[in-house]
Amino acid sequence: MISSYQVMQGDPLSCVILHVPHSSRIIPGEVRANIVIDDAEIESELNEMTDTKTDQLAFIAQRQSTLKPWIFMNTLSRLVIDPERFPDEREVMNSVGMGAVYTRTSRGNLLRQEPFTGTNILIDTYFTPYSDAFTELVTSRLDALGRVTIIDVHSYRTLQHPNSINHDQERPEICIGTDSFHTPENLIQSAQEACTAVGRTELNQPYAGTYIPLKFYGVDPRVQSIMMEIRADTFVDENLELSDSHTHVAHALVSLVNLV
Numbered sequence: 001m002i003s004s005y006q007v008m009q010g011d012p013l014s015c016v017i018l019h020v021p022h023s024s025r026i027i028p029g030e031v032r033a034n035i036v037i038d039d040a041e042i043e044s045e046l047n048e049m050t051d052t053k054t055d056q057l058a059f060i061a062q063r064q065s066t067l068k069p070w071i072f073m074n075t076l077s078r079l080v081i082d083p084e085r086f087p088d089e090r091e092v093m094n095s096v097g098m099g100a101v102y103t104r105t106s107r108g109n110l111l112r113q114e115p116f117t118g119t120n121i122l123i124d125t126y127f128t129p130y131s132d133a134f135t136e137l138v139t140s141r142l143d144a145l146g147r148v149t150i151i152d153v154h155s156y157r158t159l160q161h162p163n164s165i166n167h168d169q170e171r172p173e174i175c176i177g178t179d180s181f182h183t184p185e186n187l188i189q190s191a192q193e194a195c196t197a198v199g200r201t202e203l204n205q206p207y208a209g210t211y212i213p214l215k216f217y218g219v220d221p222r223v224q225s226i227m228m229e230i231r232a233d234t235f236v237d238e239n240l241e242l243s244d245s246h247t248h249v250a251h252a253l254v255s256l257v258n259l260v
């Protein structure tokens with residue numbers, strides 16, 4: 001069994017966890033078997049949906065920050081499970097077949113047979129161990145330091161996916177996702193300040209919210225979280241390779257880590 005996550009240790013005194021949920025393209029064979037599109041279509045869907053090179057941004061931030069942050073990475077593609085979605089009826093993306101286990105592609109085509117009968121197996125095999133391990137890391141940081149700040153690192157495409165729920169919104173260089181309970185005002189200000197060299201920031205447009213493990217969600221204010229949705233063209237080129245400007249984006253992340 002392939003583990004669905006990896007923890008890269010940070011400084012024992014760091015309360016920052018960089019979460020990288022969408023950078024991998026890996027789909028285990030038994031999961032691929034239940035995906036109905038062909039290999040070429042999977043490649044193009046992965047090009048569209050993967051937050052390509054966000055892991056590299058996190059690695060640079062880990063190396064260059066004053067106090068080394070922790071990294072929690074999804075080692076598998078979001079086409080396996082999407083750890084950022086609610087695994088139940090609370091998830092608004094269920095309506096377009098893109099809940100915790102997708103049945104539709106970013107273009108709205110069939111990805112898995114509907115209704116998909118393997119959802120519970122994927123949740124048990126990949127989603128639950130992932131969120132349990134994340135909960136454990138947050139708990140250990142809370143025990144050590146009494147507070148945790150999760151920086152949820154994503155990228156998004158310049159053009160809107162056809163199969164989405166957030167049409168006609170702003171698409172700034174940096175979209176900062178917040179939660180009314182877990183994102184304090186000073187954390188938002190730090191993120192805005194850190195990003196000035198990259199470009200314009202917007203709050204919760206075109207993507208809203210940020211990752212908090214469900215155990216702490218809405219109940220433990222010691223767990224702070226902010227999402228950085230970085231527009232992909234600010235740091236990767238048309239071949240999805242890091243462009244020269246990626247250093248500005250990585251530096252913004254380093255600045256934010258240092259300000260927390």
Ligand SMILES: [Zn+2]
Nearest residue numbers: 022051154155
């Ligand atoms: Zn993402």
